[in-house]
Amino acid sequence: MTITIISIEQGLSWLLSRLTWPSIMVRERACVELAALLLHPQLGDVTHSALLHWIAAQRLESLAAVGILPFLRAQMQDDAYNAPLADLTKALHAPSLLAWLLLNELDLGHSLLFAEACQHAETAPQDFTPEPFFAKYVENFLPPGYADLIREVEQHESIALWRQWAFEWQRLFTDLEITPSRDELDDWHRLFPGGEHYAGIDTTLSEVYRSAFLRTLSWAVEQGVHPQIVQFLAAITCPVDLDLWRVAPHVRPTWWPQIVQPKGQIDTTAADIWQQVEALWEQYRTGGGDENTIVAASGIVYHQESIYNLEIFGLFQSCIGPETPELADITAWCSGAANAKDVVLTVDRPSPLRFGGVIANRPPESMQQRFADWLVLPATCPVTHSRSVPRWQLWRIVRDIWLPAPYLAESPLTVTCEPYEMVVRAGENQIGWWVDWADGLGETMIEGVPPKSGQVLSVASEAIAKFAQQRKMTFCWLCKLTGYYRERQSQEFAASFAEQRMYGASRILRP
Numbered sequence: 001m002t003i004t005i006i007s008i009e010q011g012l013s014w015l016l017s018r019l020t021w022p023s024i025m026v027r028e029r030a031c032v033e034l035a036a037l038l039l040h041p042q043l044g045d046v047t048h049s050a051l052l053h054w055i056a057a058q059r060l061e062s063l064a065a066v067g068i069l070p071f072l073r074a075q076m077q078d079d080a081y082n083a084p085l086a087d088l089t090k091a092l093h094a095p096s097l098l099a100w101l102l103l104n105e106l107d108l109g110h111s112l113l114f115a116e117a118c119q120h121a122e123t124a125p126q127d128f129t130p131e132p133f134f135a136k137y138v139e140n141f142l143p144p145g146y147a148d149l150i151r152e153v154e155q156h157e158s159i160a161l162w163r164q165w166a167f168e169w170q171r172l173f174t175d176l177e178i179t180p181s182r183d184e185l186d187d188w189h190r191l192f193p194g195g196e197h198y199a200g201i202d203t204t205l206s207e208v209y210r211s212a213f214l215r216t217l218s219w220a221v222e223q224g225v226h227p228q229i230v231q232f233l234a235a236i237t238c239p240v241d242l243d244l245w246r247v248a249p250h251v252r253p254t255w256w257p258q259i260v261q262p263k264g265q266i267d268t269t270a271a272d273i274w275q276q277v278e279a280l281w282e283q284y285r286t287g288g289g290d291e292n293t294i295v296a297a298s299g300i301v302y303h304q305e306s307i308y309n310l311e312i313f314g315l316f317q318s319c320i321g322p323e324t325p326e327l328a329d330i331t332a333w334c335s336g337a338a339n340a341k342d343v344v345l346t347v348d349r350p351s352p353l354r355f356g357g358v359i360a361n362r363p364p365e366s367m368q369q370r371f372a373d374w375l376v377l378p379a380t381c382p383v384t385h386s387r388s389v390p391r392w393q394l395w396r397i398v399r400d401i402w403l404p405a406p407y408l409a410e411s412p413l414t415v416t417c418e419p420y421e422m423v424v425r426a427g428e429n430q431i432g433w434w435v436d437w438a439d440g441l442g443e444t445m446i447e448g449v450p451p452k453s454g455q456v457l458s459v460a461s462e463a464i465a466k467f468a469q470q471r472k473m474t475f476c477w478l479c480k481l482t483g484y485y486r487e488r489q490s491q492e493f494a495a496s497f498a499e500q501r502m503y504g505a506s507r508i509l510r511p
Contacts, residue, residue, distance in 0.1 A: 008043065012050045019054070019066055020207075022188050023443050024200035027066070028240065028392040035073035039081060048084065052091045059176065061096035061119070062210040062237060068102045069240070075106060076246060085110045095119055096214040097234035101353055105242060114227065118218035121171045123164065130166030133180045140185055141206045143391070146213055149233060159223045161216060168219070169212035180205065195447035195492030200394045202239075210237050235352035241390040243355040243417035244401075249453070250420070252299070252439040255280065256454060257310060259303040269306055270483060274501065277310070277479055281503040292433065292458040293475070296380040296402040299454020300439060307484040307493065309450045311335060314379035314459075316473040317505050321373030324507070327500035330371050331480050334378065343367050345381040345403055347415060355383075359406045359413040359424075364471065367405065374505075377473065379405055379464065380457055395441060395453040402457045404432040408467050424459075432459045448493045449484050476504030 015037075018030035037047040055067035071083040083106045092099055092112065100117035103110040138147050154161040173180060184203035191197050202210075214237060217230040257276040259269055284293055295314030302308065313334040333343075349357035368377045382400040390396055401422075406413050409426035416423050424432030436455035445451055468475045478500065485496040 008046055009050070012037075012047060016050060016054045020063060020204075022184070022201045022203050023198055024202055024239065024392050024394070025443050027202070031066070031069050031073060031392075034070035035077060038070060038074040039078050048087075052084070052087055055088070056091040056093055058094055060172070060207045060211040061094045061098065061214045062207045064092055064094040065096055065098040065102055065237075066239065067091075068099060068106075072102060072105055072242065073245070076242070083107070094211075096211070097217055097230060098214055098237050101231060101234060101238070105351065105353060118221050120215040120219040120222075121168055123219070124160070124167030128163060128167055130163065131170060131180065134166045134169055137180075137182060137185070137205075138209060140182075140189065141203065142209050142213075143389070145236065145389070146209070149236070150213075150216070153220070153225070153229065153233070157220070157223070157225050159220065159225070161220060164219050165212055165216040168215040169209060172208050172212055172215075176208070178204075191447060191492075192444070194486070194489055196444045197447055198443055199445045199451070200391055202391075213237060232352055236389055238353055239390075240392040241355050242351075242353045244390050244393060244396060246417045246419055247422055247435075248420060250435050250437040252437045252454065253456070256297075256299060257301050259301060259306050259308070261303065270308070270481060270497075270499070273301055273308060273310065273481060277312075277477075277481075277501070278503065281477055285504065291461055293461045293464050294456055294477075295404065295432075295459045295464070296457040297455065298399055299437070299456075300450055300452050302452070305486075305489075307446075307449055309482045309484075311480045311482075313478045313480075314464075315476055315478055316377040316379060316468055316471060317476050318375045318471075318473045319373060319505075319507050320375060323372040325371035325374050327478065327502055328498075330374075330376060330478055331500045333369060333371075333376075334478060335480065343369075343378055343381050345383045345406070347383055347403075354417075355401075355422075356415045356417050359403060359415060361406050361412065364405075364407045375473070377405075377471070379408065379459070379467075379475065381405055395438065395451040396436065398451050399436075399453065399455055401434065401455070403434065404457070404459050404463075408459060408463050426463075430460070431463055432457060434458075446493055448495070474504060474506040476502060476506075478502050 015030055015033060018026050021027055034047060034051060037043050051067060051070060055064055058064040058067065068088060071088065074081050075083050085107055089110060089112050095112060095117045096119065097117055100112055100114060103112055150161050150165055184205055188198060188201045188203060214234060217233050221227060221230055257273045260272045294312065297312040299310060301310055346360045347357040348360055364377055368375055380402045382402050403415060404413060404424055409431055411427045413431065414425050422434040423430055434455065434457045436453060438453050440452045464475050480498060480500050482498045483496045484493040486493045
């Protein structure tokens with residue numbers, strides 16, 4: 001057996017090369033490891049120098065900004081660590097609005113001026129005609145949201161943002177002396193047998209599109225678009241939310257339902273899962289749990305080819321007549337809440353790169369809904385990612401993030417991301433706790449099936465009971481179980497059924 005020892009420099013070179021690896025989960029892990037090396041007592045200086053050299057070599061704005069993230073991560077992990085602001089600013093040969101935002105997070109006293117960060121080409125000529133490749137593949141190499149936002153701002157501001165984006169994109173290809181090609185799509189975005197695919201990919205062309213996007217935003221500033229708007233748009237290009245990055249995913253909790261393999265020929269898996277959900281509810285109802293109540297949860301339940309997705313929605317409910325609603329209608333309202341303006345929560349955030357902040361107040365009357373003769377009020381609502389989108393933690397986008405409804409406390413609810421959980425406070429009192437877990441989550445996902453992850457939001461039982469009493473409503477769970485199947489391993493999964501059940505709802509008319 002031959003033992004090969006590599007030099008520190010070679011090891012760092014390999015690690016730095018992973019910052020541009022197409023798989024976004026590899027990039028995130030590389031960034032975390034580089035941050036750990038920056039804090040290492042012996043290896044910190046050489047890592048510092050290697051990372052600065054790597055940043056200086058980047059010609060694409062989006063990649064140069066990625067090089068700042070290990071320094072931010074190191075500062076997040078150790079308050080005593082001070083990132084080298086002067087060295088970072090000097091190394092940034094491709095500054096951008098994103099780099100400016102990231103430097104603000106390190107220290108507002110950095111020397112990169114906003115105007116200096118707004119680098120772009122000249123205005124696209126009136127007779128400029130974009131290459132057809134640009135529009136044809138923009139939503140393949142980038143999430144569709146980029147194109148949607150450019151069109152929306154273009155319409156609102158009455159400036160030719162789309163043409164400028166295509167012009168910046170074309171200019172980058174000329175400067176880099178490369179030719180647009182869909183080869184990367186064929187190599188990295190293809191489906192493997194059984195419908196498996198990479199969870200997230202950022203190719204070289206993705207970074208060209210993204211860097212051209214940042215340059216277009218800089219051009220927009222010169223055209224009079226408000227700086228706050230372009231900062232908002234630039235934050236979307238950050239691959240990770242700096243607050244959510246602090247919250248480490250857990251292992252799957254022991255109380256989460258598990259699949260018990262059937263002993264006979266009849267598949268009783270779904271019935272077994274429902275029994276476990278009912279046992280969880282009974283534990284809450286009889287006071288056998290702790291001082292907190294689960295108000296939202298969702299996650300995968302699987303074993304080999306048996307795959308289910310369970311969702312739990314906490315609701316307040318009251319009955320005002322004899323007609324019972326269809327649970328599927330209430331479930332559709334709950335599960336689609338991220339797209340329903342009447343129930344989605346907004347968080348007033350001090351930074352466009354951070355999830356934490358103050359949940360905007362919403363009176364319960366604005367969120368109450370009637371289904372047949374039931375009045376229903378959510379105890380929890382999703383928060384959409386309105387600024388930075390954590391594509392490095394893709395499972396947190398797919399499932400949304402659920403927080404307590406603001407009317408569960410008299411004072412405003414604040415959200416703080418801590419190393420092992422997200423904490424919601426009312427004044428000085430903790431009222432809610434959010435955690436998520438990764439259960440066998442890897443670089444690849446299965447087409448048509450939710451990621452192997454889950455999340456749970458718990459709220460102080462006292463707050464739930466107090467609000468229910470004030471509103472003369474009953475707290476209950478609305479649960480949805482979705483099953484997935486495929487006939488052969490070479491085929492893709494498809495949803496086989498979706499079943500809803502309610503626990504704790506009252507059919508008694510209250511005065």
